[in-house]
Amino acid sequence: GESVGLHLPTLSVQEGDNSIINCAYSNSASDYFIWYKQESGKGPQFIIDIRSNMDKRQGQRVTVLLNKTVKHLSLQIAATQPGDSAVYFCAESFPIYMDSSYKLIFGSGTRLLVRP
């Protein structure tokens, strides 16, 4: 069946350190993998994505790594800041129809706590 899971439910890091959030997935049929950030009282916010034929993608202070051999996805946040405190979800994207909408399956989430 489809499932996306995370190894660590809570991650506590010192401000300025790098954070690594991990995610394991079981279905290999998705086009994209996406990381979302959800702050308290808000909806999920897109952070970064990676296409299934890539193994690394960098954004501003964030890097996503994809290892399809072991079905593992990670989000690296450089120089973690207090504003990074949130719950982070990985998600797999499955097209519903080609050139049309798509379905997101979310992982269980990791709470990132940034200590000042």
Added chain:
Amino acid sequence: DTEVTQTPKHLVMGMTNKKSLKCEQHMGHRAMYWYKQKAKKPPELMFVYSYEKLSINESVPSRFSPECPNSSLLNLHLHALQPEDSALYLCASSQVARGTYEQYFGPGTRLTVT
């Protein structure tokens, strides 16, 4: 404008009530989604609309009835809900084109069923 708005922010309803959740976007997105999120859990897909037509119903009970009256609006009609339906209901929208997959989420409606 990259905002998805949802009303109301909070809703308390009894099990015999009928209420509606509303979602609006003006980004020209032709795909819209309803998700349900329980506390400390990930969002779970309920419905997908593509070009104002229902394309996915994830086996959602009939007490939840979605409606997409036009390309900017998405409603979720609620009737005879159960206490276990209490959750955060999130609306999202996205473009409908291959390779574009970012879904924009609204802040959600926090629903409490008493």
